[in-house]
Amino acid sequence: MVFLLMSVTVLHLITLAMLLIATMEKSWWIWGDSEISDLWYNCFHDNATNTWLCAATNENDWLQSVQALMVLSVVFSSISFLAFVGQLFAMPTGGLFYFTGLCQTFAGFTVFAASLIFTFHRKEILGDSRDLSTGRFGYCFILAWLCVPLLFVSGVLYIHLRKKQ
Template sequence: MLLILLGVLILHLMILILLIVSTSASAWKIGGNTSTDLWLSCMTTNGGSHCKTASNEDWIQAVQALMILAVLFCFFSLIAFLYQLFKMVKGGRFYFTAIFQILASLFVMCAAIIYTVMSPDDTLAYGYAYVVAWVAFPLSLISGLIYIVLRKKE
């Protein structure tokens, strides 16, 4: 049982790190000497980098908000898991943790879908931060489903 709990905890920490990296990294779209993310659009010329803030369009602000919510809900579900692990009665299930983790999964999925549909520059390729966000989605969904099934034992 201890190994299962340790595995779930490591999976949860890995998902949290993936969400933080995908939210803060500057590689949602890359190409040539240009890279864009949720916050900045940078162009490298003659060894120097020139960055400007992301557009003020509603869709990018929605993606920013959803990714921040995904990170927060993943963090809150980690705190809830640790709290329930020590305070919950024997035989109880981690429903509260599961709900937060599934919500984090849905937020990151919605953010990635909005970015995919609304991203204006089709000449750029998707970067690693975009891929990391898509990897974090099924992992957090699976983690949430594991929390639903998981039961606290002695």
């Protein structure tokens, strides 16, 4: 039982860290080696100073929905972890972690929706007149997709997890 409890906790913390990285880092779309776009900024690499110069992205409805869904996923996963810790100490023996599992599953649905929106509407989100075939998805986008099954698995595990002594 202790091993299962520790495994679920580690899985939850790993997915929460992955969600934070996917939401805040600068690599959702990569245009070659010198330009990166994310949910918040478009960055260009300046070779003269060897620094990244970033400007805010052009806001549109699709981008705002992806931003909101990713932030919601972080919030729901954080609430889920806090509820789990609270339930772990306050819930009577034999109780199930329904609230924790539902919050974690809802976080999975929000990441899934955000990733789908970015996948199908990247032309409108990126707003560039350039050909999208010159760019590729970045590691934050891939992390977001990896979070989806991990969040669903941990949500199901929480729903079936019963508190023992």
